[in-house]
Structure formats: structure tokens, C-alpha cells
Amino acid sequence: MHGIVLLGAPGAGKGTQAVLLSKVLKIPHISSGDLFRENIKNQTELGVLAKSYIDRGELVPDPITVGMVRQRLSAPDCERGFILDGFPRTIAQADALDELLRELNKQITIVPWIRVREHMLLERLSHRWTCRDCGAVFAYESLPPREGCKKDVCTGMLYRREDDTPEVQARRIRVYEEQTAPLIDYYRDRGLLVEINGEHTIEYVHHLLRQVILGAEAVQGR
Numbered sequence: 001m002h003g004i005v006l007l008g009a010p011g012a013g014k015g016t017q018a019v020l021l022s023k024v025l026k027i028p029h030i031s032s033g034d035l036f037r038e039n040i041k042n043q044t045e046l047g048v049l050a051k052s053y054i055d056r057g058e059l060v061p062d063p064i065t066v067g068m069v070r071q072r073l074s075a076p077d078c079e080r081g082f083i084l085d086g087f088p089r090t091i092a093q094a095d096a097l098d099e100l101l102r103e104l105n106k107q108i109t110i111v112p113w114i115r116v117r118e119h120m121l122l123e124r125l126s127h128r129w130t131c132r133d134c135g136a137v138f139a140y141e142s143l144p145p146r147e148g149c150k151k152d153v154c155t156g157m158l159y160r161r162e163d164d165t166p167e168v169q170a171r172r173i174r175v176y177e178e179q180t181a182p183l184i185d186y187y188r189d190r191g192l193l194v195e196i197n198g199e200h201t202i203e204y205v206h207h208l209l210r211q212v213i214l215g216a217e218a219v220q221g222r
């Protein structure tokens with residue numbers, strides 16, 4: 001079983017890499033940010049509540065976030081494993097995840113930390129375009145092509161996330177440093193952390209991740 005937690009600052013490429021890994025490993029990609037955006041799009045009660053925090057670049061309170069992820073991780077498609085992207089984001093969430101995984105008889109097997117310097121994070125976030133329909137992300141320095149999303153057969157419209165304004169980007173990076181970066185030591189102390197240089201191309205970062213994840217599996221199975 002793969003129990004993967006992807007750590008990394010906003011714009012490090014967690015979502016991009018999780019999509020690729022999910023295809024290769026055939027396990028679901030669970031992004032707390034995507035789950036929130038889906039709820040916002042559908043105007044659910046949870047979405048309305050979360051939006052006020054997301055728009056400011058603040059974290060949604062732990063009880064709401066943990067409840068949402070609990071429900072997702074309990075779904076049958078997580079039987080063979082999971083890739084968590086954007087969760088946990090606080091020590092309290094990491095403790096809650098441990099408890100939840102114990103209940104579900106699952107475990108974290110590896111925590112890749114995708115490391116990217118701040119100037120590059122800001123550059124990537126300012127070029128990111130997201131598909132309204134399927135959530136795929138693209139990088140365009142100026143306007144995206146008119147035909148919109150080209151992922152598989154999707155033709156969804158591309159948009160800039162509301163939390164990708166320069167002010168909110170900077171706030172998200174500060175919040176990451178204050179509240180999420182402590183998880184690096186948290187997982188290092190448990191021997192689960194693996195550092196990945198996220199400044200390479202998307203393909204090469206994927207290659208590095210496959211190496212460490214499949215390597216960890218080989219060691220586990222010994």
C-alpha cells in the first residue's frame with residue numbers, strides 16, 4: 001500500500017506531480033484545495049464557509065478540513081492507497097490524520113517534500129491557469145490559448161485562481177512557513193521525509209519521485 005503525503009509550498013508542484021503519480025500508481029489523488037474548490041463551485045455550506053478563508057490566503061479551520069478529508073479517505077477507492085496533496089497543513093491536522101489512519105487501518109509510507117525557492121514559487125503561481133471543468137493546471141506567461149483546456153478531451157475554460165493575486169500569494173507563502181513548514185521536522189523525526197529538488201522540469205521531478213516511492217516500496221517489501 002502507498003500512503004503518500006506530498007509536502008511543499010504553494011506553487012511547488014504538488015498538484016502537478018500528484019496527478020502524474022496517481023496515474024502511475026493507480027491510487028487516488030486527494031487534494032484538500034481541489035475539494036474546497038469543488039464545494040465552492042457547487043455552493044455547498046462547506047464551500048461558502050471555506051471561501052472566506054481561501055480568498056484571504058488563510059487556512060480553513062482544522063475541524064472543517066479534517067472532517068472533509070476523513071470522508072474522502074474513507075471512500076472505497078482508497079483501499080489500495082492514497083496521495084494526499086495540501087493535507088495535512090498543521091501539526092494538529094497531522095495528529096488528526098494519524099488517528100484517522102489508525103481507525104482505517106492504513107498508514108503513511110513516505111512524505112516527499114518538494115523543495116522550491118520562493119522567487120520560483122511566485123513566478124510559477126503568476127503563470128498558472130486552471131481549468132474550470134477538470135481542474136487541470138497549465139503554465140502560460142501571457143494569455144492562454146483560446147481553445148481552453150486541452151487535457152484529454154476537455155475543452156473547459158481556463159481561469160486564474162482568485163487566490164493567485166500577488167498579495168494573496170505572498171500571504172499563502174507566509175502561512176506555509178509559519179504553520180506547515182513545522183511538518184518537515186515532524187515527518188523527518190519519524191523517518192518518513194524524503195527531500196526532492198522541485199526546481200527541475202516537471203518530467204524530471206516526476207522521475208525523482210518515482211525513484212524514491214518505488215525504492216521505499218522495495219525496502220518495505222524486503
Ligand code: AP5
Nearest residue numbers: 010011012013014015016032033054060086124128201202
Ligand atoms: P491549495 O489548493 O492546496 O494550494 P497550495 O498549497 O497553495 O498549492 P498550489 O495548488 O498553489 O500549488 P501546487 O504545489 O499544487 O502547484 P501546482 O502543481 O499547481 O490550497 C488553496 C487554499 O485552500 C489554501 O490557501 C487554504 O486556504 C485552503 N486549504 C487547502 N488545504 C487546506 C488544509 N489542509 N487546511 C486548511 N486550509 C486548506 O504548480 C504551480 C504552477 O507551476 C502550475 O502552473 C504548474 O504548471 C507549474 N509547475 C509545476 N511544476 C513545475 C516544474 N517542475 N517546472 C515548471 N513549472 C512547474
Ligand code: ZN
Nearest residue numbers: 131134149154
Ligand atoms: Zn479541463
